Amino acid sequence: MALYRRARHTRLVVVSLVMASLVTITLDYRGGESGPLAAAGRAALSVVGALQDGVSRVLDPVASWFSGIVRVGSLKQENERLRQQVRELQQERTRFIAVQLENQQLRSLLDLKESLGFRGVAAQVIGESVSNFEWSVTIDAGSSDGVRKNMPVVSGGGLVGHVVEVAPNTSVVQLIIDPDSAVAARLVNSGETGLVEGNRDQDLRMELVNPDVEVLPDEQVVTSGYQGGVYPPGILIGYVSHVLSQPGMLTKLVAVRPAVDFSSLEFVLVVTER
Amino acid sequence: MRRILSWTAIVLTALVLQSTVFARVTLVGAKPELVYLVTIVIAFLEGPTSGAVAGFTGGMAVDFLLNQPKGITALTLTLLGYAVGTLRQFVVTPSPLLPVVVAAGGTAAGVLFYGLVSFLLGGLGEGAAYLFRVALLSALYNAVLTPLVFPVIRRVAEASRPTKVFRW
Numbered sequence A: 001m002a003l004y005r006r007a008r009h010t011r012l013v014v015v016s017l018v019m020a021s022l023v024t025i026t027l028d029y030r031g032g033e034s035g036p037l038a039a040a041g042r043a044a045l046s047v048v049g050a051l052q053d054g055v056s057r058v059l060d061p062v063a064s065w066f067s068g069i070v071r072v073g074s075l076k077q078e079n080e081r082l083r084q085q086v087r088e089l090q091q092e093r094t095r096f097i098a099v100q101l102e103n104q105q106l107r108s109l110l111d112l113k114e115s116l117g118f119r120g121v122a123a124q125v126i127g128e129s130v131s132n133f134e135w136s137v138t139i140d141a142g143s144s145d146g147v148r149k150n151m152p153v154v155s156g157g158g159l160v161g162h163v164v165e166v167a168p169n170t171s172v173v174q175l176i177i178d179p180d181s182a183v184a185a186r187l188v189n190s191g192e193t194g195l196v197e198g199n200r201d202q203d204l205r206m207e208l209v210n211p212d213v214e215v216l217p218d219e220q221v222v223t224s225g226y227q228g229g230v231y232p233p234g235i236l237i238g239y240v241s242h243v244l245s246q247p248g249m250l251t252k253l254v255a256v257r258p259a260v261d262f263s264s265l266e267f268v269l270v271v272t273e274r
Numbered sequence B: 001m002r003r004i005l006s007w008t009a010i011v012l013t014a015l016v017l018q019s020t021v022f023a024r025v026t027l028v029g030a031k032p033e034l035v036y037l038v039t040i041v042i043a044f045l046e047g048p049t050s051g052a053v054a055g056f057t058g059g060m061a062v063d064f065l066l067n068q069p070k071g072i073t074a075l076t077l078t079l080l081g082y083a084v085g086t087l088r089q090f091v092v093t094p095s096p097l098l099p100v101v102v103a104a105g106g107t108a109a110g111v112l113f114y115g116l117v118s119f120l121l122g123g124l125g126e127g128a129a130y131l132f133r134v135a136l137l138s139a140l141y142n143a144v145l146t147p148l149v150f151p152v153i154r155r156v157a158e159a160s161r162p163t164k165v166f167r168w
Helices: A002-034 A036-116 B002-019 B034-046 B048-063 B072-088 B098-120 B128-160
Strands: A119-128 A136-139 A152-154 A159-166 A171-175 A182-187 A193-197 A204-209 A220-223 A236-243 A252-258 A267-273
Touching: A002 A036, A002 B048, A002 B072, A036 A119, A036 A136, A036 A159, A036 A267, A036 B002, A119 B002, A136 A267, A171 A267, A182 A204, A182 A236, A193 A252, B002 B034, B002 B048, B002 B128, B034 B048, B034 B072, B034 B098, B034 B128, B048 B072, B072 B098, B098 B128
Parallel strands: none
Antiparallel strands: A119 A136, A119 A267, A136 A171, A152 A159, A152 A267, A159 A171, A182 A193, A182 A220, A193 A204, A204 A252, A220 A236, A236 A252
């Protein structure tokens, strides 16, 4: 009897939770960005953003170390012979390079800000998306710093993405490599426009390009910008990698290598005024 | 109360670690699904009710951090926690590999279910090949992490279990 009651209790709990999930999905669809769940999302972002900030500051060297192990696998054998001798020097060098890189990134950010004439808020990346199906980063600037939804985000290299979620002290930026991202773009040499879509960790895809236009390798691709659009014109998106389209197609498909290295993104600039 | 706080701390830790340290330590481009792993381990140790509740809580926390329809991860993890907790009751093997196998299988099934629901709601733009690749890699990653995560959660579960008082 007790066993039966327990099984019934479990089923009741599961059915309630499934119903709650379905209600959440429905409310989110119907409410959109102004619904009651949007406020809950901002609250969750504030709490987790603060934790991410603290944890990434403390554990960043650990993550870099693990990340380094993953990347230098091919060089391991060669390095093994010298590792013991140069360990201390390497540690010092690593610290020096990290500071130099940080300096370089901040300088290029400042140069970009001055050259494009934007006003913006500099921010540090404190976390990345928890999902394997979303390419976004969390930054340590929010509505209290003047950041608003849909503001463009750039780095020293070029266009990073745009703000999709804002909490008081943190924001979420959708990267241009996210498959849901689409940016109106222009080929610098020909002036031809198209739409650049994210393609995860592969080259971006520039679609809707006139098939008669000659596209040059390494040609710059910049934002085209239009009235009421998210991105201002002239921000570097990347360089032409190769042309994917087949003869006879109505439009040309161009692979674009992003100008920004998204695997080592640290500092960004949120464009608050154009 | 102590139990609720313990599970909340574990889920929150998994969430923060996944978006900081493990976001950079990827396996052929895929991150581990730590919240899935925590849900599976809790369900494995504590049964279907705790598994479903932990899954719902963790999934809802993940949903509110994503720019995707909210509730899909909560639905996925609720069902995953319930399924793993229920199946566990029928498996009696003493093999130490069982948690690893369950973590891998559960993660793969969970990710595929998530992808299916997202697709039905028009939210998955990555394609089936990518979905299967992520399901496989994150399952593999979670299997590797299980021997590290399982003992920690088991210890927390044992410490937070209410002490039984026998009256004669």
